[in-house]
Amino acid sequence: MASVVLSEAEKLYIVHGVQEDLRVDGRGCEDYRCAEVETDVVSNTSGSVRVKLGETDILVGIKAEMGTPKLEKPDEGYLEFFVDCSSNSPELEGRGGEELGTDIANTLYRVFSCENTVDLKSLCINPKEHCWVLYVDVLLLECGGNIFDAISIAVKAALFNTRIPKVRVLEDEEGTKEIELSDDPYDCIRLNVDEVPCIVTLSKIGYRHVVDATLQEEACSLASLLISVTSKGAITSMKKVGKGSLDPESIFEMMETGQRVGKSLHIALQKILDEEESLGTSRPKVGFLG
DSSP states (O other): OOOOOOOHHHHHHHHHHHHTTOOTTSOOTTOOOOEEEEESOOTTSSEEEEEEETTEEEEEEEEEEEEOOOTTOTTOOEEEEEEEOOOSOGGGSTHHHHHHHHHHHHHHHHHHTSTTSSOGGGGEEETTTEEEEEEEEEEEEEOOSOHHHHHHHHHHHHHHHOEEEOEEEEEOTTOOEEEEEOSOTTSEEEOOOTTOOEEEEEEEETTEEEESOOHHHHHTOSEEEEEEEOTTSOEEEEEEESSSOOOHHHHHHHHHHHHHHHHHHHHHHHHHHHHHHHHGGGSOOOSTTO
């Protein structure tokens, strides 16, 4: 993961500020940086979004393609994740970027492995034969800290933006089945993302923990806790990262903070998505993809 080199004096300054609930950029310990969310930015996808969280820049595109259901779940579709860390950071070139991409993809698989996260049965066209496969491509354009949270926000927003064509299964007299796709672009299936969790990363700095850590704050943290939280505040998975250790009391405090912050994050994200949806085609395009 991309990192910065800080002197001991700089680290001390950051740690002391966190103890007083005052971070270098003026935020409190439970405050996120300003996020920019723009949906429907890539034309040849079923759904797409660009998310900027501070200096972290994420682009997610989802492509719906027909495939064969998995043997263990013959009446469900499924999701496939691919993460490309083409960041301009030298540390993310080559093997370093591949390892980080694999780690992020595995984390997303774990988050979405929980039941009812996405209604996969709605992606089934014909049991055992045909289903929709959602290929979720994540592109890390720039790393400015807290990439797991930014990517989870982008994935949820992209799923909300995804439109899957409606299909009909036609069967002739001989029993041969044919699939007919609707020609109407507005005749489509929309996914319910109410139960899709967002990841909240809590970084332990000194005796306290912060959310949405910058690269400088990540350099001062030896251990972090990744918590996936639903809009109702339910924790679906947890993962500890970093070389340091966390005592049980700290973990419980971080879980409580994660639930509280996660619920607020979902409310803010859904408000932005609903506003963009209401604007329709009149929404002005911004950014380099405009």
